[in-house]
Amino acid sequence: MENLSMKYQKLENQEAHWKWLYLIKKNREGENITRYEERSLQQSKVHDLLESQNYPEKIEEWIANHMAESLIIKLDQAIRARRKRFFNAEKLSTKKKSIDLEYGVWLRLSKYSKKMKMTLSETITYMIDERESKALYESQMSAMKAGLKDLLNK
Template sequence: QPTGVLEWISDNMSPELDNKLKQAIRAKRKRHFNAEQVHTKKKSIDLDYRVWEKLSQRANELGCTLSDAIEYLVSEASRSEQASKTVTSLKEDLSKLLSDDK
């Protein structure tokens, strides 16, 4: 009875509510189909407002989405950590070399 539903909607709902209903249905379908594939599956996280605000500002600076900003910042933190470990290792090796020369 889809035609009956469409008739009821046109008779009883304002165009604005009809539009909102269509948007909600499209969003639900998109979430459903995106959830079927791992690379399009979405996860939700809760953020404190101040964290969201900082992340949002950073995403705007980078010209990207919040998800892209998180991915970028995590990658940068990982690179920074790796560089720090490398520098520490080089310092230790240099220190050993200098102490062996004495």
């Protein structure tokens, strides 16, 4: 089996930027991204991180020395997800698209998917295939009926 870390190659500079974006977003949401309790020290270290935006080595160094321990796993998970989306977006077959559904529609689709033991995407594809098959069948039946009618009228 293919190793996931091999499948999605790490891009050090790109990932440092993603980490920077993640941490800055968390900070803007009011979360303490540093390992320090003192407010002025937190602000100072966040300022240092802001200044290191275009320097991947400095971002990694800041993370190693100042990031809150509670964010280690969360940051790793966020970067792995971002890496996967980044590489999947390169190929049309793995590129993800999202659609907005009304809650009631999503709920029905979700229940049906679970019943069919399929993903939402598989269920939608199945439903479209079924509808297309039904339309083809109806078209063939109409053609057969018309053919029989012509034969009987001769």
